[in-house]
Amino acid sequence: MxxxxxxxxxxxxxxxxxxxxxxxxxxxxxxxxxxxxxxxxxxxxxxxxxxxxxxxxxxxxxxxxxxxxxxxxxxxxxxPSGPFLLGRIEVNVTAEMPPAPAGELLSAQQISRFGTVTAREVLAQTPGVTISTVGARNEGVIYIRGFDMRQTPVYLDGIPVSVPYDGYLDLSRLMIYDIAEAQVAKGYSSVAYGPNTLGGAVNLITRKPSKRLESDIKVNYGSGEAFGGFVGLGARLARFYFDAGAAGVGRSFFPLSANFSPSAVQPSGHRLNSSQRDAGGKLKIGFTPRQGYEYAFGYSRQESRKDQPPYAGSDPNVRIRYWKWPLWKNESFYHAGETLLGGAYLRARLYLDRFASRLDSFDDATYTSQRRSSSFISLQNDQSYGGSLEAGGMLAARHVLKTALLFKDDTHREGNLGEPRRSFRAQTASFGLEDTIKLTAGFWLAAGVGADYFDVRSAQNYQNGVISPFPVSGLWSIKPQLALTKRIAESTTSFVSLSRKSRLPTLKDRYSYRMGRSIPNPWLKPETADHLEVGIDHSFTSRNRLAAAGFYSRVRNLMQEFYLAPNVSQIQNLGRASHHGVEFSFRSSSIPRLFIELQYTFLNRRNISRPAIPLVQTPRHRGRLAASMRVGRGILLASETQLEDGRWVLNEGGRYVRTGGFLRSDLSASVALKQGASLQAGIQNLTDRNYFLDEGYPEPGRSFFVGLSWRF
Structure with missing residues (x-):
């Protein structure tokens, strides 16, 4: 700025x-x-x-x-430390460029306030974001204004981290101990994000040391034999810096609400088969030869395992899965650099990501035998490499021009134990151009266009013991966008934006048999969405801020299941849908020592193609109230309450079910001790509410945690 x-x-x-x-x-x-x-x-x-x-x-x-x-x-x-600026994809505020329409920025203090250790719970603090659970795979996910994670990619320091094969990411696997900032784009987003931003994008930014030597140690323990720990060490020495860290989290089970009604396979008390473990480490080394020039190299590795809790609902058509993931592994190498060229900048990123996972399916709840035809051991390996090049600067007195070029090469290999391995490979290229024009003092026009190309290079079909090639093809997507921002007064800014975004079909969309229930469709087209949004941001005083936005999205070529025969379906571009709603956020610190944040989201999604079939996993009404108060020297109390009116879900038996609404409250307190130490404790789900984000898969009941941290 x-x-x-x-x-x-x-x-x-x-x-x-x-x-x-x-x-x-x-x-x-x-x-x-x-x-x-x-x-x-x-x-x-x-x-x-x-x-x-x-x-x-x-x-x-x-x-x-x-x-x-x-x-x-x-x-x-x-x-003591700040965000790794090379990891940012778009800057929210500059002199020439106003805040991105409907963009949200979460700070390190917001991220750590309630003792959360995964990205899913952190992102729930953003208006328009809904958290959910894929119960049948024990995955934590989010929806942004009704768009799922295939349509809203996740980045870490500007590098895509979604699994290449299906475009998803289990956010419960992403530990956030060293996250300094989270960027959330909704609807309108910078062309620098690249492809698949149909509904927005998320960028998690790690920290960067700013002192000669600094260190963090964090430990916590909670209900369900939950534990967590982090050790971080950073240093800034003249023109060099480094940041290293290791973390581990896990639990043996999670407690169910006392109001949970037991089922045939799930008694009250502890959730069965719900243990998980995550351990990983990161290293980042940077070089800043002079102001405006920075080059960094990073490495990260994480190994996890998790269990699949059984279906605990009442639908007899749902087949219970006795699954365990004994291995989920990710390894990443990357480089990020920025160079100043006169009044312009050049930023480059290169990366190599490797994923590996193993899924074991068992016969029954003993998790010891694999004799039935439904039992298997599935092995998957994914590799992605690619990079991006971004350049920008003052083109003329009132123009700020930005251009971005991205390339990604994905390879997926899969096969059950004892079967031949199948291989799939695809390449994605994206180009974007943005021009932000300062029309008058306080009045900006941002115009941009992006183009994405998706090319399947190879895909292997396995039927009756024989491997043969699938048909392959390439496809284009063009994405224009326009935004007007007006500073009405020193304390008031309004905006209106129009944009077309797209999502390219994944390898799984095109070629998966979905465990024998679907026929592949290599000829899928991209999904597209046209977004219209208006909003205003007003500060009553320096300590009271109101933000509101209204949005409408029209989705075409939505990929949906079409049943060719009973129990046999195919993914086809049949769907048309609309998403419209409003978002409201109010923040106030006008009362000394007290900070209050109030949020409300109304979201109405319509299935235009099939009006009788609901769109799933998002509530129509969602509210959030958060407050923090400093009481005495070094003591901070915080509370958070979330409210929603329920949602439609599609269970594994093919039945649409509406879950009940709920109100959940969390409390926490932190006390600053001597020599950089602090103590934190809290209660999650204070009222022990029995609630569901996916039918048949209850969420945790009341739980407790305590933590201790040192910062040197």
Whole structure:
């Protein structure tokens, strides 16, 4: 943000230097944004913000600019660590570019406030985001305005982390101990995200050390013999820095609500077959030869195992799965770098990801024999390599141009134990161009276009003991977008955006037999969605902020199951749907020591193609109330309440079921101890509510946790 203003001031284009009044408006907006942001991040409030009201009238803009720069640098110096800026895909606020429409940014303090250790629960703090559970696979997922994770890809430091074969990711496997920031784009998103952003995108950004030497140690223990631990060490030495960390989490079971009604296979008390373990480590090494130049190399590895809790519902048509995943492994190598070229920048990323998993299906609840035809051992391996190149800068006095090029090569190998291995390979390329034009002071136009190409290079069919080739093909998708942002007043910004987004069919969409229940369809087309959105962001004072947005999305070529015969289906581009709704968010810190956040989302999804069939996994009404209060020196109390009115789900028996609504509350407290230590404790699901996100798969009842952390 600050660098953009400095470039604009110090290196104007051939059109001439900007007027002092224009720069003063930019500086006032910058100060307002900093003031609002620090109201929710009090650790950065090292001193009062310098005034800019007299900018241009008795004080030139450069004086105010230097004062703000000094304040920002001092705040950064005092903060123990910050986000890894090379991991960001889009910057939310700059002098020339306003916040991305409907974009959300979660800070490290919001991420760690309630003792959560996985990404799914963290992202639930965002308006428009619904968490869910794929009960039959024991996976934690999210929906953004009704779009699932194949339509809203997840990135880690700007690098895609979804499993290539099916486009999904179990967010319960993503540990967030070292996450410093989370970006959530909804509907309209930067072309720099690349393909498959039909409904938005999520980017999780790791931390970057800022002190000469810093260390974090965290341990926690909770109900269900749950445990967690993290050790992190970082250092910044002249032009070099490194950050290393190791983490492990797990549990033996999770407690059910006392109000849960036992079933034939699930007694009360502890959830059967619900244990899980995750362990991993990361290393990042960076080099900053001079200001504006940065190059980093990273490596991460995680190994996990998890069990599949059995179906505990009442539908006799659901076949109970006795499954275990003894192995889920991910290994990643990456490079990220940024170079300044005059007033422009060039950012590059390269990566190699490897996934491996094993699924064991057993005969019964003893989990010891595999004699039945329904039992198997499935082995899968995925590998992805690719990269992205992004460039941007001031093209003219009022233009900020950004262009991005992405490439990805995916290989998937699968087969049950004792069968020949099958191989699939696909390549994806994406190009995007954005121009943000400052029409007048406080009025911006952003226009962009993206193009995606998906090419299946090879796909193998296995039938009757013989491997043969599937038909392969390539397809294109074009994605134009437009956004207007107007600063109505110093404290009020409005926007309207139009965009077309798409999702390319995955290898699984095209070629999977779905355990013998489906016929492959190699000729699937991309799903497309046209988004219209209007919104406003208003600060009543520096400590009270209101944001609201209304949106409408029209989806075409939706991939849906079409039954060719009883129990035999095929994925086809038959669906048309609409998603429309409103989002509301209010934040206030006007009462000393108290911060309050209120959110509400209304989402109405219609199945236009088949009106009698509901669209699943999202509630129509969802609310959230969070509050935190400092009571005494070093004591912070926090509470969070989530409310929804229920949702339609499709169970494994092919029946549509509506789950009940629920209200869930969490409480936590943290106490600052001596020498950088702090103690945290909390209660999750305070009222022991018995609720379901997927029919037949109950969520945890009341549980407790306690944690201890040290920061050196």
């Amino acid at each position: 600050l660098q953009q203003i400095e470039r604009h001031y110090a290196a104007p284009s051939a059109a001439g230097p900007p007027a002092a009044s224009e720069l003063c408006l930019d500086l006032e907006a910058l100060r307002s944004n900093i003031e609002e942001w620090t109201s929710t991040h009090p650790q950065f409030s090292t001193a009062p913000l310098p005034p800019v009201q007299d900018c241009g009238a008795g004080r030139p803009p450069d004086v105010a600019l230097h004062a703000l720069r000094a304040w920002i640098y001092e705040a950064i110096r005092r903060n």
